Amino acid sequence: MRLAELSARSGVSTATIKYYLREGLLHPGRRITVTQAEYDEEHLRRLRLVRALIQVGRIPVNSAREVLAALQEEDLDRNRRLGVAVWALPHGPAPDESDPATEAARRTAGQLLDRLGWNHCGASGDTPTAPAYDMLVTAIVALSRLGYPCALEDLEPYARAMQRIAVTDLDVVERYETPDEQVEAAVALTVLYEPVLLSLRRLAEAEESRRRFGGK
Amino acid sequence: MRLAELSARSGVSTATIKYYLREGLLHPGRRITVTQAEYDEEHLRRLRLVRALIQVGRIPVNSAREVLAALQEEDLDRNRRLGVAVWALPHGPAPDESDPATEAARRTAGQLLDRLGWNHCGASGDTPTAPAYDMLVTAIVALSRLGYPCALEDLEPYARAMQRIAVTDLDVVERYETPDEQVEAAVALTVLYEPVLLSLRRLAEAEESRRRFGGK
Numbered sequence: 020m021r022l023a024e025l026s027a028r029s030g031v032s033t034a035t036i037k038y039y040l041r042e043g044l045l046h047p048g049r050r051i052t053v054t055q056a057e058y059d060e061e062h063l064r065r066l067r068l069v070r071a072l073i074q075v076g077r078i079p080v081n082s083a084r085e086v087l088a089a090l091q092e093e094d095l096d097r098n099r100r101l102g103v104a105v106w107a108l109p110h111g112p113a114p115d116e117s118d119p120a121t122e123a124a125r126r127t128a129g130q131l132l133d134r135l136g137w138n139h140c141g142a143s144g145d146t147p148t149a150p151a152y153d154m155l156v157t158a159i160v161a162l163s164r165l166g167y168p169c170a171l172e173d174l175e176p177y178a179r180a181m182q183r184i185a186v187t188d189l190d191v192v193e194r195y196e197t198p199d200e201q202v203e204a205a206v207a208l209t210v211l212y213e214p215v216l217l218s219l220r221r222l223a224e225a226e227e228s229r230r231r232f233g234g235k
Numbered sequence: 236m237r238l239a240e241l242s243a244r245s246g247v248s249t250a251t252i253k254y255y256l257r258e259g260l261l262h263p264g265r266r267i268t269v270t271q272a273e274y275d276e277e278h279l280r281r282l283r284l285v286r287a288l289i290q291v292g293r294i295p296v297n298s299a300r301e302v303l304a305a306l307q308e309e310d311l312d313r314n315r316r317l318g319v320a321v322w323a324l325p326h327g328p329a330p331d332e333s334d335p336a337t338e339a340a341r342r343t344a345g346q347l348l349d350r351l352g353w354n355h356c357g358a359s360g361d362t363p364t365a366p367a368y369d370m371l372v373t374a375i376v377a378l379s380r381l382g383y384p385c386a387l388e389d390l391e392p393y394a395r396a397m398q399r400i401a402v403t404d405l406d407v408v409e410r411y412e413t414p415d416e417q418v419e420a421a422v423a424l425t426v427l428y429e430p431v432l433l434s435l436r437r438l439a440e441a442e443e444s445r446r447r448f449g450g451k
Contacts, residue, residue: 102441102444167423177431180400184392193447209437215371215393216433225353225367228314
C-alpha cells in the first residue's frame, strides 16, 4: 500500500508517519519510484505499536527506538527479546545509592523475590539488575522514608496479586500467533494495561471503602 | 517544635516548608513571636503526606491542594472524605466524547462494574462520574483503537485482581487509629503503591515469560 493508505488504515497522519520514518521508529518502505514507497502489513502492525508506546504510553522517542530495536534482535529467543524490550521501557528515577535507605530497600526487595521464587530477574549474581527491580527499590525507599508500611510482609500480597496478573497477561500474549506478534503484544499490553489496572484499583478501593466505612 | 526541628524531623528543607506554607499545602503554625511559629505532630504528619503527593507522586501543587482540602471536610464521613480526596488526584486525560469509540468503551466499563457489583462508583444515575471511571474509559478507548483485547471478558480478570488488592489496601489503612490518619494513609498509599504494583507486574511478567518461553 502507499503512504496515503497506510495513513488511512492506521489512523496516523502522513506527516506523523514521515516523522516516525525519519526517527527510525518505522522501517522504510520498498522504494518504487524516487518519491514513492510501498508499505505492507508489517508496517501497519509496527505503527500500532509505536502509537501504543508514544501516543498512549507517552514514552520518549529515544526510549521507544530502544524498545523497537530490542524487538528486532533476531538472534535472541522470544523470552529474551521480550525481556530486553520491556527493560527498555522507562522505569522512573533510579534509586539513590548514597542513601542508606536504599541498601535496606534492596535487602527487602531481594527477600521478596526469593520468597516468590523469582530468581531470574537479575536481582543478584552477575546478571545486570532489571530496571523494574530498581523501580521497586525506589518505591520501597519512598515508602520507608515517609514511614509507610513497606516490610516484606506488607509487600508480599501485592506481589502475589501481580503474579496472577502476569499469568493473565501472558495468556493474552499467547493468543497471538507468531513470536514476533507475541513480543510486540507483550510490550504494548504492558504499557496499555497500566492505566486499566490503576483506574480499576481506585474504583475497587472506593467500593471497599464504602463497604467498610460507608453510611447510606 | 520550631521550623528547624520540623525540618530535621521531616527531612524537608526549611525553604521547602516555607514554600508549602505559602502555597497553603501546610496550615500555619501557632505564632509565638512576629518571626517565629510553633509546629506540632499534625504538621509533621501533613508534611509527610504532602511529600508523598508532590515529591513521590509528582502531583501538581494545585491538585495536591484540592486533595488536602478534601481531607479537611469535617462534615463528611470517612468514606466520603476518602472518596473526595482520591477523586482530586490526577487521573490523566478525559475521554474524547466526540469519538464514537468512547461510547462503546463506556458501555464496556459499565457492564464490567455491573458484573462486579460496583454500583456506587458514580458510573450511572445522577451521581457525578468518578474520575477513575473516566480514566478506565480512556484506557479502553486506547486499547480498542489499537486493536488490542478490551472486551468485558478481557478486563474482568484484571478487575478481580484489583478487588483483592483493594482489600489489602484497606487492611493497611485500618491499621491507623484515627479516621484522620486513615484517610491520609489511604490517599498516600494509593499514590505510593502504584510504582510498587507496576514494577512487581513487570518482574512477574519476566518470570512468567521465562517459565513459558525461556530456554536456559
